[in-house]
Amino acid sequence: MNVRDALEADADALASIADSPTDVMRNLVHDRTVRVAEDGPRDPNADVDESQYGVSDPEDLLGFISFDAQEDTVHITQLDGTADACRRLLAEPVRFAERESMDVEVLVPPGTEPVETAAEELGFEKRGTGPRFDGSRTIRFRLEP
Numbered sequence: 001m002n003v004r005d006a007l008e009a010d011a012d013a014l015a016s017i018a019d020s021p022t023d024v025m026r027n028l029v030h031d032r033t034v035r036v037a038e039d040g041p042r043d044p045n046a047d048v049d050e051s052q053y054g055v056s057d058p059e060d061l062l063g064f065i066s067f068d069a070q071e072d073t074v075h076i077t078q079l080d081g082t083a084d085a086c087r088r089l090l091a092e093p094v095r096f097a098e099r100e101s102m103d104v105e106v107l108v109p110p111g112t113e114p115v116e117t118a119a120e121e122l123g124f125e126k127r128g129t130g131p132r133f134d135g136s137r138t139i140r141f142r143l144e145p
Contacts, residue, residue, distance in 0.1 A: 006034035
C-alpha cells in the first residue's frame, strides 16, 4: 500500500469512496491536508505517469483521510476506505500530532466499523457522542499523547 498526497485529479475517486459530489471533494483537496492510500508500491524515482494529472479511477484508491490542525488538536474531518487503509491513513496525522505535542480527534459516524476499529487500534479512547451531521449522531474518539 502506498500513501501519498491527494491530487485534484483524485476528486472523482474520492467522491465515489465518500459518496459525495466531486466538486465537494475537489474543494476538500484544496482546503485540507488530504492523503490517499492506493494499492501497491509506487517508486518515487520513477518517471511521472501522465495519467497522474488526469482523472483517477476509484478502483485505484483504497481510502482517504482529510485533516487540519487548530490550536492544540488535529481534527480528522473525513476518513473512509478499507480497514487496512483506514489504519494506515489514521496513523499519518497521529505521527504529526505526536511530533507537535498535539491531541487528535476523530468523529465516527455509525456504521463505519473500519474507522472505529482503526481508532481503537491506534489508542484512541471513546469520549462520548459528538455532533450530529445530516441528522446522524457521531462518536467522539480522542488520542492524547
